[in-house]
Amino acid sequence: MNVRQKQYATGTVWLVAAVFGSSAFAQQHEPTELIDQQHCMFCHTVDAPFLAPSFHQIADRYRDKPHAAAMLEHKLRLGGKAHWGDTSMPLPADRGGPLSPEDAHTLIQWVLSQ
Incomplete structure (x- = not known):
């Protein structure tokens, strides 16, 4: 492999990694x-408001906010x-039970990726 081919291959790897691998918004x-x-x-x-905002709306509002x-x-x-509208986030006991910090993190990261 010559120098130009190595540069092309390295650039391609970086491009693929940037597009598919580590994007915070993927x-x-x-x-x-x-x-x-x-x-x-x-x-x-x-993708549409119902009793509360859609996951897309939540992501659009909070995705780029520090500490969101x-x-x-x-929460x-x-x-x-409630942060918008009249519906507050129900207590865990009213939604399915306690949620671990890890599970809350998983859900919020998914919502913010929308």
């Missing part, structure tokens, strides 16, 4: 079991007041 695999366990779809949908993920994870784990 859509993640849906955590269906957690979504079902926590009854998320009782109030939310992926931690705030959303906390998901403990419930909390």
Whole structure:
């Protein structure tokens, strides 16, 4: 392999990694079991407001805000007041039971990837 081919191959690897590998905004695999366990779809949908904002709306509002993920994870784990509209986040006992910090993180990262 000559120098030009090596440069091309290296550039291609970096491009593929940048596009598919480590993008913070790459859509993640849906955590269906957690979504079902926590009854998320009782109030939310992926792309249209229902009783609460859609996951796309949440992602658009919070994706680029510092510390938003931690705030959303906390709200998901403990419930909390409405940030828009009149519907507050129900307490965990009213949604499917307690949620670990790891599971809250998984759900919020998925929502922010929408």
